[in-house]
Amino acid sequence: MSNVITLSRSFGKLVSFGKEVLEKEGHKLFFPPEDCLPLDEKRITNLIQKFNIDAIVVGAERITPNILDTLGSRKIVAKHGAGLDNIDIRYATKSNIAVTFTPEANVQAVAELTVGLILCIARRIPKACFSMKNGDWEYFMGKEIYGKIIGVIGTGKIGKAVIQKLSGMNVNILVYDIVTSKEISSLQNVKYVDLKEIFTNSDFITLHVPLTQNTYRMIGENEFKLMKASSYFINTSRGSIVDELALYKFLSSKKIAGAALDVWENEPPKSISAKLVKLDNVIPTPHIGAYTEEAIYRMGHQCAMSIIDFFNNKKPKYLANPDVWKNLGY
Known part of the structure; x- marks a missing residue:
């Protein structure tokens, strides 16, 4: 053939x-x-x-x-x-x-990883794991996601699956997309808003848009400066949608609490991507969303x-x- x-x-x-x-x-x-x-x-x-x-x-x-x-x-x-x-x-x-x-x-796989990363960064699970492997017995104070505001950027197949999984966890969900979905709008505790409101009010923000000319570095300094110092950023879509230099600046200065990143502008990470990997308030994974x-x-x-x-x-x-x-x- x-x-x-x-x-x-x-x-x-x-x-x-x-x-x-x-x-x-x-x-x-x-x-x-x-x-x-x-x-x-x-x-x-x-x-x-x-x-x-x-x-x-x-x-x-x-x-x-x-x-x-x-x-x-x-x-x-x-x-x-x-x-x-x-x-x-x-x-x-x-x-x-x-x-x-x-x-x-890969919709369910990426959505499940996203929820997993939210829980990992909220409860500091990787730090607790490595601490015990090093022979230590140390308590790590985390946060519950119960009652928190989670911002979901992109309500396509993966974004929708993330929303559905989070809906049963008693959270309030703010969503943004250039196209709204009646099905998602009808869900309890889910509300379409603009990007500014998501970055201003969310405790966790997760990104689910494709990489195009219009979305290249759509998230940068203007968005990160709106985030609360206690909030977290999660990206399982594409690294180049985010201005990694801006993200590094806000994470390294602790102006935002942390990030969980499965995707990088350079894969394997180099340059600024590699610097992000080394930050103690970043959970890095090697693009395993579909794995x-x-x-x-x-x-x-x-x-x-x-x-x-x-x-x-x-x-x-x-x-x-x-x-x-x-x-x-x-």
Whole structure:
């Protein structure tokens, strides 16, 4: 059928189901050596040419116009994940290359991690854990989230799931999005407000918007200076949505109480991202939002089915650039 190169670190490795589905349908998979990942543009283009690649399964690698030109028309880039900020979709559409993604696969995993991080930072669980491992017996004073105000920025699939999970914990939830949801508006103790009110009044603020030109560094000094000194910031969306230098300034000076961060402008962290990791009032995790067995299973299956459907002349369910389908004559 087709030759598929897998750039994602997790596709077919942590959970083999997606790989097995493709191979059963006759697709041939190529896996670059693990110690070479992530690959740069030159290596990717060389591999596309060497193995006559028809489809790319991509994780965090940047898919550039040069890579898309090398891949060629009537091919597919399947994102093993939900975020599309690393793929030049406009150029892919112009080149008649389909781009698919897995927008529903990791919703519960990311939402659960978000709630977990809120609880961890409120009760200082990581500090208590490491203290005991060091042989100490020390009490760590935390805070309850009961009765607190939690601000949720972005009410898409993940934001909605976070709201639903928090709704049973007796908290008041302030939400913001450029598009309001009647379903969310109807929930008890949930209220749509503007960003200023969220940053001014919330005890915990959690971020759930995609990275686009409009959201790049949408959260910065103007927002952080509104926060209470006792409040916390959580980000499980994309690092570049936040001005990390501004966040570092407010955290290091204790003008805000703390942050829990799963995503970074530079991954692995370097420069200002690395400085944030080292702060004692930051809980850092290495972009593990989607890393549950169940989410990786769903991501692998959806990725595989997108490729199978595409080469069977069937429109993939999660096609990010539907104009391509029209351009290809289907």
